[in-house]
Amino acid sequence: MAATIKDVAKMANVAPSTVSRVIANSSRISEKTKERVREAMNELGYHPNFNARSLANKSTKTIGIIMPNSAKIAFQNPFFPEVIRGISMKAYQEGYGLYLSTGQTEDEILQEVKNMVYGGRVDGILLLYSRINDKIMPFLIEEGFPFVLIGRPYKIDEDRVTFVNNDNFKAAKTVTEYLLLLGHERIGFIGGHLDYVVTIDHMKGYEQALTNVNIPIREEFIVHHEEVKEGGQNAIIELMSLVNRPTALVVSDDIMTFGVLRMLADMGVQVPHDMSIVSFNNVMISELSSPPMSTVDIHIYDLGFEATDCLINKIHHPTSGERKIIIPHRFIKRQTCNKQEERV
Amino acid sequence: MAATIKDVAKMANVAPSTVSRVIANSSRISEKTKERVREAMNELGYHPNFNARSLANKSTKTIGIIMPNSAKIAFQNPFFPEVIRGISMKAYQEGYGLYLSTGQTEDEILQEVKNMVYGGRVDGILLLYSRINDKIMPFLIEEGFPFVLIGRPYKIDEDRVTFVNNDNFKAAKTVTEYLLLLGHERIGFIGGHLDYVVTIDHMKGYEQALTNVNIPIREEFIVHHEEVKEGGQNAIIELMSLVNRPTALVVSDDIMTFGVLRMLADMGVQVPHDMSIVSFNNVMISELSSPPMSTVDIHIYDLGFEATDCLINKIHHPTSGERKIIIPHRFIKRQTCNKQEERV
DNA sequence: CTGAAAGCGCTTACAG
DNA sequence: CTGAAAGCGCTTACAG
Numbered sequence: 001m002a003a004t005i006k007d008v009a010k011m012a013n014v015a016p017s018t019v020s021r022v023i024a025n026s027s028r029i030s031e032k033t034k035e036r037v038r039e040a041m042n043e044l045g046y047h048p049n050f051n052a053r054s055l056a057n058k059s060t061k062t063i064g065i066i067m068p069n070s071a072k073i074a075f076q077n078p079f080f081p082e083v084i085r086g087i088s089m090k091a092y093q094e095g096y097g098l099y100l101s102t103g104q105t106e107d108e109i110l111q112e113v114k115n116m117v118y119g120g121r122v123d124g125i126l127l128l129y130s131r132i133n134d135k136i137m138p139f140l141i142e143e144g145f146p147f148v149l150i151g152r153p154y155k156i157d158e159d160r161v162t163f164v165n166n167d168n169f170k171a172a173k174t175v176t177e178y179l180l181l182l183g184h185e186r187i188g189f190i191g192g193h194l195d196y197v198v199t200i201d202h203m204k205g206y207e208q209a210l211t212n213v214n215i216p217i218r219e220e221f222i223v224h225h226e227e228v229k230e231g232g233q234n235a236i237i238e239l240m241s242l243v244n245r246p247t248a249l250v251v252s253d254d255i256m257t258f259g260v261l262r263m264l265a266d267m268g269v270q271v272p273h274d275m276s277i278v279s280f281n282n283v284m285i286s287e288l289s290s291p292p293m294s295t296v297d298i299h300i301y302d303l304g305f306e307a308t309d310c311l312i313n314k315i316h317h318p319t320s321g322e323r324k325i326i327i328p329h330r331f332i333k334r335q336t337c338n339k340q341e342e343r344v
Numbered sequence: 345m346a347a348t349i350k351d352v353a354k355m356a357n358v359a360p361s362t363v364s365r366v367i368a369n370s371s372r373i374s375e376k377t378k379e380r381v382r383e384a385m386n387e388l389g390y391h392p393n394f395n396a397r398s399l400a401n402k403s404t405k406t407i408g409i410i411m412p413n414s415a416k417i418a419f420q421n422p423f424f425p426e427v428i429r430g431i432s433m434k435a436y437q438e439g440y441g442l443y444l445s446t447g448q449t450e451d452e453i454l455q456e457v458k459n460m461v462y463g464g465r466v467d468g469i470l471l472l473y474s475r476i477n478d479k480i481m482p483f484l485i486e487e488g489f490p491f492v493l494i495g496r497p498y499k500i501d502e503d504r505v506t507f508v509n510n511d512n513f514k515a516a517k518t519v520t521e522y523l524l525l526l527g528h529e530r531i532g533f534i535g536g537h538l539d540y541v542v543t544i545d546h547m548k549g550y551e552q553a554l555t556n557v558n559i560p561i562r563e564e565f566i567v568h569h570e571e572v573k574e575g576g577q578n579a580i581i582e583l584m585s586l587v588n589r590p591t592a593l594v595v596s597d598d599i600m601t602f603g604v605l606r607m608l609a610d611m612g613v614q615v616p617h618d619m620s621i622v623s624f625n626n627v628m629i630s631e632l633s634s635p636p637m638s639t640v641d642i643h644i645y646d647l648g649f650e651a652t653d654c655l656i657n658k659i660h661h662p663t664s665g666e667r668k669i670i671i672p673h674r675f676i677k678r679q680t681c682n683k684q685e686e687r688v
Numbered sequence: 689c690t691g692a693a694a695g696c697g698c699t700t701a702c703a704g
Numbered sequence: 705c706t707g708a709a710a711g712c713g714c715t716t717a718c719a720g
Contacts, residue, residue: 028690
């Protein structure tokens with residue numbers, strides 16, 4: 001049906017191998033024949049067959065993107081589209097395509113990854129999340145397959161994986177200190193599932209800030225929920241039911257904060273007057289909350305962009321060492337934090 | 345490196361063709377040899393090479409997803425992640441993979457589509473948007489390549505394309521009538537770029553509702569912006585600067601409505617007391633606006649799911665006719681609409 | 689500077 | 705029920 005390299009060769013009166021070399025723009029072919037071949041290609045509307053090329057080349061020029069149980073959780077949070085934006089931009093620049101994981105459970109995803117790797121469907125993989133006891137990363141390490149993690153590996157394997165991350169510990173410590181300096185002493189923490197390394201880092205930063213000023217860590221002030229939307233709302237119910245409520249909150253994710261703000265408004269609790277809040281991510285919509293939320297911009301787009309850069313590097317230079325990149329964060333002060341007055 | 349069909353054949357003492365048939369689970373192979381071959385496959389950790397299979401098969405088992413200039417606009421709006429969720433689910437069920445467009449300009453995207461089609465990179469394509477004067481769809485029609493449109497084709501080509509859409513005209517008409525029935529007479533419309541068919545349909549529905557009750561359409565009440573976030577905010581400035589301001593608004597997109605609500609709050613305009621608003625999409629975060637927005641749930645997930653179903657059908661039965669599917673919508677009343685009192 | 693040939697790892701008529 | 709052979713459309717040593 002479609003024109004092949006043979007058709008072009010015939011029309012240009014050369015061998016198929018020559019056509020192939022013209023496509024690759026080999027310097028060993030004369031300008032004259034290049035011209036002739038190119039004309040034939042245009043004439044026939046020739047386009048190289050991707051699968052044939054991949055098979056012969058053992059290179060697909062495509063990157064696999066692995067999200068945590070894709071449909072259910074991941075795409076509910078604007079973090080993922082935004083990180084994919086960054087990935088997409090860099091991938092396009094470098095002529096790489098994007099292949100998306102679709103599995104729901106971890107086992108399904110692992111199976112997909114195996115198919116990608118063994119089947120030669122992608123040249124490298126981007127892991128968009130970091131979870132403890134995850135099976136995907138160990139598999140990739142074991143296989144020596146090029147991949148880059150967005151986030152950081154938990155404890156072990158630190159030196160065996162390239163990753164792009166924020167300093168989430170420090171960011172959480174800083175915003176907690178900020179609340180402390182505003183006079184808050186009863187500060188709660190709302191985070192995602194403790195399986196996620198980012199949650200752990202946020203929590204540790206929060207705890208460290210409290211410990212540094214000798215404020216004991218109160219278990220009941222720390223709540224975790226997996227679902228970002230309902231999670232924020234449920235967390236608030238728990239926290240506001242305490243006899244001794246917190247006056248300020250560190251929330252691990254902006255979408256959770258939307259839930260928190262919504263629920264607080266329903267309860268008639270004024271933010272920031274009655275409750276101060278700092279959050280993380282600064283996704284596109286964060287500035288549109290009511291009131292606009294103070295949050296840590298983690299430069300999600302850059303995470304994706306840099307990770308893709310690293311990955312493509314690894315694909316091209318498999319033996320180059322592992323890299324650890326920290327994308328700087330920036331605290332964006334908006335209107336969800338207040339000085340806490342002394343009022344017994 | 346990786347085990348091939350030949351290695352398996354050797355180990356199981358059969359011909360490569362037999363191994364291939366075992367993979368395809370051909371009924372012409374005896375259970376005995378199937379068992380033997382499968383053992384060998386396990387032993388060797390065999391996984392079929394994807395590119396070889398695609399080349400021989402002329403089928404890739406992957407679907408191309410085309411978004412409007414991917415990075416910049418598309419992923420800013422939760423519509424796209426949500427529709428991809430639906431796509432992802434159905435694709436996974438049917439054993440299809442997802443390949444994402446990454447180009448930024450229309451020309452770049454068209455080039456990508458050509459590569460996908462001519463290069464045999466995907467078996468079918470999902471167009472996630474419908475824009476007038478778009479070059480992608482005509483190309484796909486011309487080539488007779490399997491694709492499904494989410495949205496509807498504008499005027500021409502109605503009968504030559506399979507599409508999955510909402511009745512956006514009717515939905516817009518209904519919500520406008522709702523505002524009318526609440527006593528509003530000065531109703532504004534904020535929409536996306538008029539290139540998008542969905543914007544046109546919303547606007548026509550809005551206008552029809554007004555015309556039906558003999559309210560003249562006022563140009564200055566209709567504003568369009570492409571950017572969802574800034575768009576909503578800019579639109580409000582324009583509308584509130586009018587001498588005779590609207591008392592109610594039909595807004596084409598929930599994220600725009602977030603911008604509208606934010607800006608209105610800054611201006612001290614009370615919603616719904618001073619301004620009623622209805623919106624479209626009901627994305628995940630819509631219920632978390634302040635106040636929670638009344639919006640039309642268009643079942644985005646279903647759009648993606650059904651479109652994928654249609655596409656896979658088309659891939660399997662290329663000659664079956666074109667289908668037009670309308671996903672039902674549902675108006676979700678929350679707290680952004682009020683009865684309009686008579687007050688000169 | 690160019691060509692003939694082998695090979696990438698599968699599938700699928702064809703033959704038996 | 706199974707095998708030998710040709711073919712999918714490229715690339716790339718090897719030779720000249």
